[in-house]
Amino acid sequence: MKILTYQQARTALKRNFGEESVPESMLERIEKTFGEKLTPEQVVDRILQDVKTRGDEALKEWTRKLDRVHVEALQVTEEELQGASIEPELHAALQQSIGRVEHFHQNQPTSGWINHTEAGALGQIVRPLSRVAVYVPGGSAPLISTLIMTAVIAKVAGVPEIIVATPPDKLGKVHPAILVAAREIGIQKIFKMGGAQAIGALAYGTESVPQVDKIVGPGNTFVVLAKRKVFGQVGIESLPGPTETLVIADETASASFVVADLLAQAEHVGAEPVLVTPSEKLLYAVQEELESQLSALPEPNQGWARESVKERMKIVIVENLQQAFELNNIYAPEHLCLLIENPWEHLGLVESAGGVFVGEDSMEALGDYIAGPSHVMPTGGTARFSSPLNVRDFQKIISVVGVNRKTLQTTGPAAAQIARAEGLEAHARAIEVRLQE
Helix, strand or coil, X not given: CEEEEHHHHHHHCCCCCCCCCCCHHHHHHHHHHHCCCCCHHHHHHHHHHHHHHHCHHHHHHHHHHHCCCCCCCCECCHHHHHHCCXXXXXXHHHXXXXXXXXHHHHCCCCCCEEEEECCEEEEEEEEECCEEEEECCCCCCCCHHHHHHHHHHHHHHCCCEEEEEECCCCCCCCCHHHHHHHHHHCCCEEEECCHHHHHHHHHHCCCCCCCCCEEECCXXXXXXXXXXXXXXXXXXXXXXXXXXXXXXXXXXXXXXXHHHHHHHHHCCCCCEEEEEECCHHHHHHHHXXXXXXXXXXXXXXXXXXXXXXXXXCEEEECCCHHHHHHHHHHHCCCEEEEXXXXXXXXXXXXXXCCEEEECCCCCHHHHHHCCCCCCCCCCCCHHHCCCCCCHHHHXXXXXXXXXXXXXXXXXXXXXXXXXXXXXCHHHHHHHHHHHCX
16 A cells, blocks of 8 residues: 655556456466467467357367366256246345346437438437347356346347356356346346357357357456457457546545445455545544454455555545545546545536546445446546446447538538548549539
8 A cells, every 4th residue: 555645646646558467377377278378468369269260169168278167058048047046135136226227327318310401411320239248257256237237238228139148157057146137137148158268259250159249348357358359340348457446535534434435446356446635634544444344354355455455555645625636537547436525516526537426325336236327437547538338338320411402512612622632533523523413
């Protein structure tokens, strides 16, 4: 953990997007699997090319090598999907989350427009993507919320076919909670596959896996690299990196709440928690509270959180809240938490953030699961120019041009002149041949 001044933080809070280390254990496993030392990029290149060439056979082989499980049938059967069950309380919680996410995104304007005037018609047609894939990480636990925070929005956008890809467990099965959530959303196609091989299958298509138009969802380094490499073959929503939260808190904030919000993100591997405050009193209270809450966490969460706090946590002391918001806009965090007096009065100072959590009752953890907006938000400073996952990510806009003769006569000569300035004579003549009629 580092304690910084405002001036020090202006430099320290600038990030290099896309820098993410690979655990040493994973590198050793790669060397053992491939029989040689390879970079993550080289690994992904080989896997993608193999899946592109050999399809299902390569997909199953890489699942066996990397996930250490043999999958006979890649797609979850109808019996598996309909037979999945979970505790009633969790089932009800998932239904509530699905309902709130759906309701939130139904409020987003998504209609097209066409203006018919005496000059003709100009407008936009909005169409949903035909087929979208959601990647749901498995790892140590199923990220059920990721499925909800992506697939529900695609459904609201009108996507007719939503496909889910998620790594199988050691028995070659998909966690029942993911199946129940998928069933509630109305998803029919779920595939037992993860990692770069899953991204390749979705991008290129195989005998069993249909090619999609867009792939959304977070993943480890290999998933992110694979998404980057197949972009252009298919669309992607972002290249998500480790999570980050910046808390702006003043002397009115509860140190207990501040630490709780920081640790909620710190328990993610690679997370970067940041506190910005003008209050030295709060700084000391947070330092005292930190160890107490850390020690109360179970393993392995405590270990992950301690590593994040030790290696990447920063506390910045500023002179006033104006400086705090200036630093936020430089940092452009995934999550911004406002634990300050009269937080709504300061919302206008926010220029960059994936999501703003206003007041002590609006903790970021609530946003991860049930508040309404998607928790798939820009990381690594990309909130400077990008947005959380939303309905528009699953739609395309088609421009409509229908000018009449009068408008052609008034705009055509200017267009032809610009075309010739660019050295494109055929463009100019395509316009002028109409003007000469």
